[in-house]
Amino acid sequence: MHHIDKEEFKQAVYEIVRIIPYGRATSYGAIAKAISYPNMSRMVGRIMGECDSSKNNIPAHRVVNSEGRLSGKAAFGNNGEMQKQLEAEGIIIVNDKIKHWKHIFWDPIEEIQL
DNA sequence: CCGATGACAAGCA
DNA sequence: ATGCTTGCCATCG
Numbered sequence: 001m002h003h004i005d006k007e008e009f010k011q012a013v014y015e016i017v018r019i020i021p022y023g024r025a026t027s028y029g030a031i032a033k034a035i036s037y038p039n040m041s042r043m044v045g046r047i048m049g050e051c052d053s054s055k056n057n058i059p060a061h062r063v064v065n066s067e068g069r070l071s072g073k074a075a076f077g078n079n080g081e082m083q084k085q086l087e088a089e090g091i092i093i094v095n096d097k098i099k100h101w102k103h104i105f106w107d108p109i110e111e112i113q114l
Numbered sequence: 115c116c117g118a119t120g121a122c123a124a125g126c127a
Numbered sequence: 128a129t130g131c132t133t134g135c136c137a138t139c140g
Contacts, residue, residue, distance in 0.1 A: 006137095028122055039135050045121035046137070065122065072121025082121095119139085126132080 009037070013047050016108045020062040023089040024106035025098060027066045034108035049075050061085040068101030 004012075012035040020026055028041040028048075037043075044063075049072060053060035061082045065071045073096065076082040083093050092099035 029124095032122085039123090041122040042120070042136060043122090047121090049121055060121085063121075066124085070121085075121065117140095120137095122135085124133090127130090 004037070009035070009040075009043070010047050013044055014051070014056075014058055017048075017058050017060065017063060019108070019111060020059055020106055023091065023104075025062040025064055025068070025086070025091065025104055026106045026108060027064060027068075029066050030105075030107055030109070031063065034112055045072065048072060064098060068098035068104070070096045070098075 013031055016026075016031050016034055028044040029038070031044045032038055032040040048060045048063050051058050051060055053076075060072070061076065063072070070082055070086075070093065073080065073082040076085075083096075086093060086098070091104060098104050
């Protein structure tokens with residue numbers, strides 16, 4: 001009873017990720033909170049890893065960890081593709097971490113309250 | 115069944 | 128800032 005359907009959860013994550021603005025990024029935990037499952041950040045990461053972003057029109061490159069670090073870059077291949085996509089949006093990255101993270105960070109909660 | 119692991123996160127020393 | 132610990136949940140061997 002207390003279990004949301006796995007597919008529903010995945011779709012809820014997709015919905016949030018798809019509305020992350022260009023040039024901004026959010027975190028696994030922030031997404032988990034936004035869909036009312038604050039302790040499911042690891043699952044959000046798992047879902048991103050399997051979402052096949054390019055094919056499904058999901059800007060997974062805009063999802064990083066709570067410190068702004070590109071902990072999931074491996075899923076984009078060995079050519080720093082995740083970093084390239086972020087840089088193409090004007091985001092600066094140094095040592096796998098987004099520069100000015102507090103400023104770049106987009107909190108989905110703010111959008112949902114609208 | 116159990117322990118390890120993983121695109122996590124927060125607290126603490 | 129750095130590293131460790133704990134809490135969290137699904138998947139695997």
